Amino acid sequence: MRIFLLISVIVSLGGMHIPVASANYAERPEVLAMADRLATKGLDRNKVLKIMSEAKRLDSVINAMNRPAEKKEWKEYRPIFIKKARVKAAASFYIKHQDTLRRAETELGVPVEVILAIIGVETYYGKNKGSFRALDALATLGLDYSKRAKFFLGELESLFLLGKEENLRLTDLKGSYAGAMGFGQFIPSSYLAYAVDFDKDGHRDLIDNPVDAIGSVANYLAKHGWDLGYGIASPVSNAAAQVERMESRIDVKETGRELTSKGVEGIPSAWSELPLDVLGLYGAEKEEYWAVTKNFYVITRYNRSPLYAMAVTQLSEDIAKELGL
Template sequence: MKPARLSTLLLLLALAVPLQAGYLERPEARSLIEELVQQGLDRASVEQALARAERKQSILDAIARPAESRPWYQYRPIFLTDARIDGGVRFWNRHAAVVERAAREFAVDPAIIVAIIGVETFYGRHTGNYRVLDALATLGFDYPKRAGFFRRELGQFLILAHEEGWPAERPKGSYAGAMGLGQFIPSSYRAYAVDFDGDGKRDLWNAADAIGSVANYFHRHGWRQGETVAVPAIVRGAVRTELVRGVKPAYSLRQLATEGVRPRRLPRGDGPFALIELEGKTGPEFWIGLHNFYVITRYNRSPLYAMAVLQLSQAIRERRQARQQAETGGGAG
């Protein structure tokens, strides 16, 4: 057979091969398909999406080394940089009307809204390059440690794509399947995303919708406007392990005082309180966390994350105010 005819024959054979099954034939995938069909999704569309999902080893590698596995003294410098603080000031100034409206309507600290977006995606610079479909399928079927969670999120994503009219293969996000400037996982996108610019779409890659949605998330999780988030603690003697076991506030200041713990300054808020221990370079670093600190950990469960958000928010606010004063001559004297 002539080479040209052989090439043509091979091409025709390749085109005749059906789509690769992907994850479609996994028993867990068949169960997920049935669940989604019962919720009203089209069987053929769900099967097509799962057939096109691709396993990505880079996703499994990334989830095995999260930043939160580092000690605080290494984690903090990732986010408390001049570039990220200046970026926060610019982002806030660029979207000042939207940020202030979201803070007012949802009763949330505007600096916290900005800091969340800063920590999550550097104000939209890094929203992720993985197909969300691939990320959630890879982790839902090939990451046994949390497969159940990610399979549920895969189901939520396919429902979300149906609701929003997206092709399932189109959205891109993080290695964990989080999307947009605020990095919402699919269940959070469905529950807390809002159309804050009034264009009829909930688009978390759009700054206005992302700002409003982050504010709504904190509002729905019980943010208490005007209350302290956390204050440094002075600790005398050894700390019992039970005191630093969780971030949910459970103690009064009097109870902490009996354990040799007191705040460096009195917080605004009635409590209860939690004692937070972070790994500093020269020894443990202690903070007293209030309800709002716990609320930040509803966005990401790590106390390191919550502290980074708090300190970044404070740095952004201070730098923005200093520049405003300099521009208006308020610092002259």
């Protein structure tokens, strides 16, 4: 390898522009094994390897993954997403896609404002869909990021399956540094499992087709158990004793009635028989406590962070108010 690098450097110094230290992902044993598996699923093994030979290792992707995890508290996190401008952008998107959004609510049972809030938080209604080549991002993380290599190698394999299924040019697909694509930022395995052809043109296009993207976000939430009868979150008091750790993952397991019997105040009477959890947040003025339902949990299937789920919840409420829903 060292000799190869040295030769490459010499050659490129000679003005031939051969890349120094190319990733050579097509030669990696994990990739050869992946190509074998994909061949059993009807893909052309040589084509897979050809595409992998074009995949680049992106240090910017590794750096983004290694950046210290955001330890923002709710009081800092909230203002990033709960903004008047984002609500206005939701309203413009709604005007363009009203029929699709309403059809998604009717057919899939997920409220218009929740679909809008997810797409707003993920990509600002398609404005920030990501500028990394998904192939490069997933190859880099699957082959040169040992901490989560198995997961991302699986996503890379899904990317190839997706390319075959939807007839996509893999070398053109753009996404986030973690390989999430389109209006709703679906990773390839989610795209394969939950994307729907909502305009029935024969393709599931989450990248350039807002109709498919809207239907697919709704379908993702529906398949994870969204229930129109539940609501999402409601403020409660006298609830600190029910919270083991502030701003941590939730687990809906006690009914509203049980929590009320433990002294929690303010649980909506309609929730007395529903499984709930209490979420504690560091708010701008004081600690906040919220009773949250299964729907809140469903939003955390989209992104594990309870702060993310609360941002989606509150943005959806602002959007509903703005649109008179």
